[in-house]
Amino acid sequence: MATPLIFDTDPGVDDAQAIAIALAHPEIELLGMTTTYGNVDIDTATTNALLLAELANQRIPVAQGAAAPLIKLKHPAPAHIHGDNGLGNHPLPVPSHRAETISAPQFIVEQVNARPGEVTLVAVGPLGNLATALQLDPGIVDRVKQVVVMGGSIREGGNVTPVAEANIFNDPHAAARVLTAGWPLTLVGLDATHRCVLGPAQMDKIAAAQGKLGDVLAGSYAFYRAFYRTALDIDGCCPHDSCALAWLMRPELFTTARGHLNVVTDGDAEGQTLFAPQERTFIDPRWARTPLVDVCMNADGEAIVDWIVETLTR
Ligand code: RIB
Ligand code: CA
Numbered sequence: 001m002a003t004p005l006i007f008d009t010d011p012g013v014d015d016a017q018a019i020a021i022a023l024a025h026p027e028i029e030l031l032g033m034t035t036t037y038g039n040v041d042i043d044t045a046t047t048n049a050l051l052l053a054e055l056a057n058q059r060i061p062v063a064q065g066a067a068a069p070l071i072k073l074k075h076p077a078p079a080h081i082h083g084d085n086g087l088g089n090h091p092l093p094v095p096s097h098r099a100e101t102i103s104a105p106q107f108i109v110e111q112v113n114a115r116p117g118e119v120t121l122v123a124v125g126p127l128g129n130l131a132t133a134l135q136l137d138p139g140i141v142d143r144v145k146q147v148v149v150m151g152g153s154i155r156e157g158g159n160v161t162p163v164a165e166a167n168i169f170n171d172p173h174a175a176a177r178v179l180t181a182g183w184p185l186t187l188v189g190l191d192a193t194h195r196c197v198l199g200p201a202q203m204d205k206i207a208a209a210q211g212k213l214g215d216v217l218a219g220s221y222a223f224y225r226a227f228y229r230t231a232l233d234i235d236g237c238c239p240h241d242s243c244a245l246a247w248l249m250r251p252e253l254f255t256t257a258r259g260h261l262n263v264v265t266d267g268d269a270e271g272q273t274l275f276a277p278q279e280r281t282f283i284d285p286r287w288a289r290t291p292l293v294d295v296c297m298n299a300d301g302e303a304i305v306d307w308i309v310e311t312l313t314r
Contacts (some may be wrong), residue, residue: 003248008065009241010038010125011048011147013082013224017198018124018241019049020206020213021311023056024270031111031119032061034104038088038125038170040077045125047097050084050095051176053212059097061090062250065129078166080163081227090151090216106133109140110286114142122248122289124150124241125176126167131174134181141183150244151175152189152261155296165190168263169271176263180203180223181272182291186247186254187261189273199236199306200225202309209313239308246304248294253307255298260290266303 007022007030009015032290033053035045044063051058068074076115082090100107108129112119121144123130130147133140143184150173158164168175179185198221207218221237228234247254259277275295276287 003120004026004029004031004115005120005122006031006034006108008034008121008123008125009035009049009128010036011052012038012039012086012125012241013088013220014237014239014241015124016048016087016217016220017051017239018087018245019052019219019300020056020243021211021245021308023053023060025221025245025249025311026063030060032063032107033065034065034129035108036066036104036125036129037068037074037077038167044086046099046196047095050099051092052213052216054097055216055266057073061100061107063100063104063107066126066132067194069126069174070128070214071173072171073217074171081177081224083220083223085094087216088220090219092216104129105136106135106183107208109205112140112143112268113137118145120248121147121179123147124167124242124244125177126170127151128171131177132176141181144183145169146184146186148244149160149178149188149190150188150189150241152192154189154191154273154275154297156190157185158272159190164267164271168273172263172265172271176265177259179293180290181261185293186256187293188244188247189296192296192299195299196239196243196304197236197301198239198305198308202305207307217279239305242308243299243304248309250307253300253303254296256294258292258294259295260288261293261295262290
């Protein structure tokens with residue numbers, strides 16, 4: 001049976017690649033996309049989600065969500081990484097469909113409650129929508145099947161500050177609620193995603209197989225690749241958000257550890273994810289206070305990129 005899934009996203013170049021996977025994978029039943037600000041403003045995120053589904057000739061519900069962080073002030077969108085339109089400034093048509101009339105958090109609550117124990121939430125942007133869904137109905141903690149979050153960093157260091165990964169940094173207060181809510185959760189952070197580099201030859205194969213959607217994936221990739229070359233001296237890009245789906249479908253490609261997570265919400269280390277492995281005892285009981293979760297510590301990057309290409313070219 002296919003996995004019923006809600007994809008919470010801020011598309012975003014690497015989000016677009018992951019959306020293509022969610023639309024294409026035969027073992028994923030995409031119930032809907034919920035959008036958040038992050039790589040782009042919220043209206044652009046919603047437009048992009050609608051458009052990406054249409055380019056794949058699919059009609060998927062899209063519910064618009066968070067326009068800003070819960071508490072902190074919003075940072076400007078990273079147009080130098082994802083382009084002004086979130087998709088590398090690739091020229092885009094206007095989608096013909098509109099978003100749902102209910103909000104992203106309401107959509108999450110409704111879908112989870114409609115199918116108790118079945119729905120997986122995959123979140124690849126700042127975590128305001130999941131945090132608000134928890135506030136609307138705390139009972140979803142026991143009714144969701146599992147939650148997979150692309151975000152954070154345990155040993156790898158940060159990508160927007162020396163210690164913080166972008167999705168967690170963008171809304172650390174929301175992340176603190178979501179990562180410590182007590183639902184079955186796996187964190188797929190930079191320790192895994194930085195092991196993966198999707199190269200230009202691999203993107204060419206994807207573009208050739210994905211029709212109109214492929215043109216947008218390739219055009220936006222070209223912009224994203226230029227950023228990676230300048231910033232990290234990598235020829236290719238890290239497909240961060242696709243890794244969350246790779247973990248779901250191919251967990252054996254990742255090394256995970258179980259333990260307690262915390263998120264720093266203020267100060268110089270805001271957005272840092274702190275992990276205390278289950279088997280270690282520390283000097284202070286505070287490190288065991290939060291619920292147990294799984295975090296990715298490493299990954300077989302080559303095999304994950306092969307899986308992405310295979311999924312998008314079959
Ligand atoms: O740090 C990587 C994450 O930040 C990804 O979700 C990417 O889309 C950006 O939002
Ligand atoms: Ca994202």
